[in-house]
Amino acid sequence: MLKNWSDVYSIGIAEIDEQHRRFFEAAHRLYEGILDREGRAAVVEAISFMRDYANRHFQTEEVFMREHDYPGLKDHLRQHAAFFRCLDELENDLMIFGPSQDLAERALDITQDWLIEHISDEDMLYSLHVKAERSGATPA
Numbered sequence: 768m769l770k771n772w773s774d775v776y777s778i779g780i781a782e783i784d785e786q787h788r789r790f791f792e793a794a795h796r797l798y799e800g801i802l803d804r805e806g807r808a809a810v811v812e813a814i815s816f817m818r819d820y821a822n823r824h825f826q827t828e829e830v831f832m833r834e835h836d837y838p839g840l841k842d843h844l845r846q847h848a849a850f851f852r853c854l855d856e857l858e859n860d861l862m863i864f865g866p867s868q869d870l871a872e873r874a875l876d877i878t879q880d881w882l883i884e885h886i887s888d889e890d891m892l893y894s895l896h897v898k899a900e901r902s903g904a905t906p907a
């Protein structure tokens with residue numbers, strides 16, 4: 768199911784929240800591209816946009832986590848790497864089997880739904896770490 772960006776997903780860091788909102792948009796564009804059977808070129812373009820956007824976004828997060836000496840950096844980076852592996856598999860299946868409702872749902876699952884889970888489980892942790900650091904408390 769398509770879900771719109773909502774403040775519920777905010778981690779309280781404006782630049783990253785804005786990127787997450789755009790990540791949702793890229794996920795929706797990919798889903799709709801597959802579902803509307805826009806053709807191979809359009810789907811390949813939507814995947815490549817999603818990959819580039821995720822790459823830029825993950826780099827922003829990585830720089831931010833390093834700046835704040837976030838202790839969970841390595842685990843977090845592993846999750847980002849896993850995202851790209853799922854996207855590669857999806858692209859591969861799209862090339863072999865062509866667009867379908869099933870592949871559109873899978874695309875939404877590995878992009879939009881993955882992001883929602885990743886925000887609440889992982890991104891929230893570094894946000895809490897930074898907030899604790901700023902308030903002078905011992906970081907989590």
Ligand SMILES: [Fe+2]
Pocket residue numbers: 828843847885889890
């Ligand atoms: Fe992340």
